[in-house]
Amino acid sequence: MSSFLPTEQRLAVTRQRYPAFPRDAAVLIRLIKHIYKRVQDDANAMLRPYGINHPEYNLLMMLYGTEGYTLHPTELADAAGEKSANITRLTNELADKGLIARNASDEDRRKVTLTLTDQGVALIESFLPDVCALLEHQVGDLQSRDVVQLERLLKKFLDQLERE
Amino acid sequence: MSSFLPTEQRLAVTRQRYPAFPRDAAVLIRLIKHIYKRVQDDANAMLRPYGINHPEYNLLMMLYGTEGYTLHPTELADAAGEKSANITRLTNELADKGLIARNASDEDRRKVTLTLTDQGVALIESFLPDVCALLEHQVGDLQSRDVVQLERLLKKFLDQLERE
């Protein structure tokens, strides 16, 4: 039924061989990984006709979700969970496609401002119907109680991870 | 406090601009992504001294969790969530390092068997104490009730995702 069963069986074997292995933590992390890969693949497939991939989509949506459609590269990197070196490349490509504008900040001359262009906003609003459909399909018929619980617990987990 | 707050604020702005945007689904997926990246980075840092990265670690552990320490490339790809083309490269590298052996299967001559070498098992057992410590640190002081709930809900989510 679930693609995850073999993974659990492997964890059982692992614990026979190395009893101290923390099963629960490992299950959580492997589940996160399976889910992430699946979501990423689905999103890439959906976005391909629009000429962008999932990381580019994320950057565009971070700007779309910001007042003034503008962020600095470092902010964008944090928001999207990308490394700064990668932001340079990705935003250069988005700028080449005319979806965002790169400008020098005059408040701080080390900084660059990244702003959605009208064309960028238009592209986003053209794919949003498909994105919404995909997102709704992904949660599918999960009970809304479950979704709320899951959000609460994932936040707790993320907090814990960041507690260093 | 949490690195996730700005993300939620952006979702609020997004919904002002595009009210149909499914907030809950998007929050879940962004949480998954943040957690995944964090876990991946931490694991890579921990594994570096052992000369392997997180994907390689995963492959080794899938074999370690299998009776006979042996899988075919396709099975390994499914288990580890990697694409088959990537498995070829990764397993070649692991074979070059002497950690696994590649052999032709005589049951089906299209197939290849990938088996942990003694050296591979020894490497795994040398890093397992650090891995266990990291895993335990990652779940930290999450209540065990929460961990159980989270596992249940993530499985439900994964099932839903795979329901096509």
Next chain:
DNA sequence: TGTATATATTTCATATATGTACTATCTAAG
């Protein structure tokens, strides 16, 4: 048997991501 189709794996060109070192600018303490 022979032929069509499916499966397992690899090859290769290309796309994507990272670490590290570097430049420029800012901030603050003397």
Next chain:
DNA sequence: CTTAGATAGTACATATATGAAATATATACA
């Protein structure tokens, strides 16, 4: 001022991952 240390962003070499086509073998069935 000016100098030391922090911060913002980028360049470049290298590492990692992907899709699509190619190769070999297996299976089904006419």
